[in-house]
Amino acid sequence: xxxxxxxxxxxxxxxxxxxxxxxxxxxxxxxxxxxxxxxxxxxxxxxxxxxxxxxxxxxxxxxxxxxxxxxxxxxxxxxxxxxxxxxxxxxxxxxxxxxxxxxxxxxxxxxx
Amino acid sequence: xxxxxxxxxxxxxxxxxxxxxxxxxxxxxxxxxxxxxxxxxxxxxxxxxxxxxxxxxxxxxxxxxxxxxxxxxxxxxxxxxxxxxxxxxxxxxxxxxxxxxxxxxxxxxxxxxxxxxx
Numbered sequence: 001x002x003x004x005x006x007x008x009x010x011x012x013x014x015x016x017x018x019x020x021x022x023x024x025x026x027x028x029x030x031x032x033x034x035x036x037x038x039x040x041x042x043x044x045x046x047x048x049x050x051x052x053x054x055x056x057x058x059x060x061x062x063x064x065x066x067x068x069x070x071x072x073x074x075x076x077x078x079x080x081x082x083x084x085x086x087x088x089x090x091x092x093x094x095x096x097x098x099x100x101x102x103x104x105x106x107x108x109x110x111x112x
Numbered sequence: 113x114x115x116x117x118x119x120x121x122x123x124x125x126x127x128x129x130x131x132x133x134x135x136x137x138x139x140x141x142x143x144x145x146x147x148x149x150x151x152x153x154x155x156x157x158x159x160x161x162x163x164x165x166x167x168x169x170x171x172x173x174x175x176x177x178x179x180x181x182x183x184x185x186x187x188x189x190x191x192x193x194x195x196x197x198x199x200x201x202x203x204x205x206x207x208x209x210x211x212x213x214x215x216x217x218x219x220x221x222x223x224x225x226x227x228x229x230x
Contacts, residue, residue, distance in 0.1 A: 040224075041223060042118075042221045042222055042224045043207075043221040100219060101158075102156045103155060105154075
């Protein structure tokens with residue numbers, strides 16, 4: 001399977017704490033994207049980081065990418081109850097027909 | 113902008129019947145559309161990729177005769193689950209790409225369709 005893996009599978013924290021999720025992938029990539037999915041809903045695009053970038057910020061989100069280790073991390077700072085959702089990384093392959101390959105996801109629960 | 117809709121949002125059907133799910137790009141032309149399936153508490157798995165006016169490309173293990181995909185216009189793709197069985201019960205999500213599958217950066221996701229086959 002080409003699917004990436006994320007850890008932890010589930011994360012439970014209190015409001016105000018930071019949440020860190022990790023993603024590992026298997027092939028060379030053009031870019032890596034993070035998505036959020038609320039229960040039973042569609043995907044919301046959060047942030048995209050290209051293979052030649054190492055870090056990117058967007059509001060309370062910070063994403064890092066280490067292509068040598070084929071891994072990425074998503075940090076959500078000062079978490080809120082509304083951040084409760086599943087988070088998926090998705091990679092765009094470097095060669096061949098380009099399609100997104102999703103990771104296994106991290107279920108985040110932020111308690112008030 | 114870049115809104116993708118799906119209809120219906122949920123459907124319940126009897127085993128053996130066929131179900132059609134529509135995916136529309138509301139304010140842009142989608143040269144490529146993707147269909148994913150997601151089982152409970154699992155990730156999205158790509159089922160097939162369709163380009164407007166041509167046959168869909170199916171992922172390994174996905175039966176093309178069971179999951180019929182039609183991308184007849186630049187704003188509409190349909191997925192028909194033929195002779196549905198309970199194991200086809202899942203969450204089906206489409207996405208649309210404006211760059212003929214080359215970008216990935218321009219893939220917009222629909223809200224999903226939940227299918228329950230009794």
